[in-house]
Amino acid sequence: MSATQNDQMSGSSQGNGATKPAVDIVEVAPRDGFQVVKPFIETDLKIRIIEALAASGLKRMEIGAFVSPKAIPQMADITEIMQRVTLPAGLRTAVLVPNRKGLEMAVEAGVKDIHWVVSVSESHNQNNVRRSVNESLQELRAAWEGVQRDDVRVRFNLATAFDCPFEGRTDESAVFACLDAALAFLPPGEIGIADTTGRAATDHVRSLFTSLQERYGPQGVTFAFHGHDTYNLGVANALAAYDAGIRSFDGAAAGLGGCPFAPGASGNTATEDLVFAFEHMGVSTGIDLEALLNAADLAMTVAPELAAGRIRQVPRARALSGFGAASQGIAA
Numbered sequence: 001m002s003a004t005q006n007d008q009m010s011g012s013s014q015g016n017g018a019t020k021p022a023v024d025i026v027e028v029a030p031r032d033g034f035q036v037v038k039p040f041i042e043t044d045l046k047i048r049i050i051e052a053l054a055a056s057g058l059k060r061m062e063i064g065a066f067v068s069p070k071a072i073p074q075m076a077d078i079t080e081i082m083q084r085v086t087l088p089a090g091l092r093t094a095v096l097v098p099n100r101k102g103l104e105m106a107v108e109a110g111v112k113d114i115h116w117v118v119s120v121s122e123s124h125n126q127n128n129v130r131r132s133v134n135e136s137l138q139e140l141r142a143a144w145e146g147v148q149r150d151d152v153r154v155r156f157n158l159a160t161a162f163d164c165p166f167e168g169r170t171d172e173s174a175v176f177a178c179l180d181a182a183l184a185f186l187p188p189g190e191i192g193i194a195d196t197t198g199r200a201a202t203d204h205v206r207s208l209f210t211s212l213q214e215r216y217g218p219q220g221v222t223f224a225f226h227g228h229d230t231y232n233l234g235v236a237n238a239l240a241a242y243d244a245g246i247r248s249f250d251g252a253a254a255g256l257g258g259c260p261f262a263p264g265a266s267g268n269t270a271t272e273d274l275v276f277a278f279e280h281m282g283v284s285t286g287i288d289l290e291a292l293l294n295a296a297d298l299a300m301t302v303a304p305e306l307a308a309g310r311i312r313q314v315p316r317a318r319a320l321s322g323f324g325a326a327s328q329g330i331a332a
Helices: 003-010 029-036 043-054 078-084 100-108 122-129 133-147 172-183 202-219 234-243 271-280 289-300 316-320
Strands: 024-027 060-065 092-096 113-119 153-159 190-194 222-226 248-251
Touching: 024 271, 029 043, 029 060, 029 092, 043 060, 043 078, 043 289, 060 078, 100 113, 100 133, 113 122, 113 133, 113 190, 122 133, 122 153, 133 172, 153 172, 172 202, 190 202, 202 222, 202 234, 222 234, 234 248, 234 271, 248 271, 271 289, 289 316
Parallel strands: 024 060, 024 248, 060 092, 092 113, 113 153, 153 190, 190 222, 222 248
Antiparallel strands: none
């Protein structure tokens, strides 16, 4: 392993006073957050929230899913949203697809970033999509081989990579087996590793990501962490992943979301909590926290009973006062 790779693995700064590596935050509230809200959210409101989030400086956003409206009615207006929403140049927008039909529809709509999820555990995959893990992988293979294009990227997401609500702790060998199968036909790219239940311990997060990077990093694979905050470990686990060299993190404004097929799992780690934590320790996110908090306040209105997160609860002036390590004269 080169010195550069070793530094990326440790997440350490490169010399005294050197800038800490920046992170990418992927906003997932418009898909993962909205999909669990039962009353239909008006399309105009969805667009307002998406545009407000984009205006905060986010560079990546999962804005919806091409799924059966019978299965997830909240995503029925994804095509209209894509046609009407106004977004800044350079924002990478992604959609989730569950099958070949969804992939074909997304590509036809001009989507360049596709997210596809398979659960590591058999029980959760069956509960989620009524298929075995192997059947899901074979469907992905057939779908990708049918529509693969050089200008389309697939981010392969692994749910229940740490813990399954039905089976308990997930063995690392099962995670490796899923990745080996997927990378046999997918080009190297970003892989999303999800703590679906929010139950992962920080040492588990650190050790799994270290193992993943040692095993797949030389193949050109990078990783993103998708955390939940069920046990108030969302931010702590994100920081553990950062220490292990991870630089891409999913978050949902106002902590909305959660897996409807994981009993007891609460929402995603709040984007604003992640931004505050990283910026406060001198890690750049490129996001305007005040603008993000305002957008999160708007996102919260779609389901106040499901909203979570911590920093929104702090008096706003206090949350923004002396914000960030640099503003306090602390070297990164």
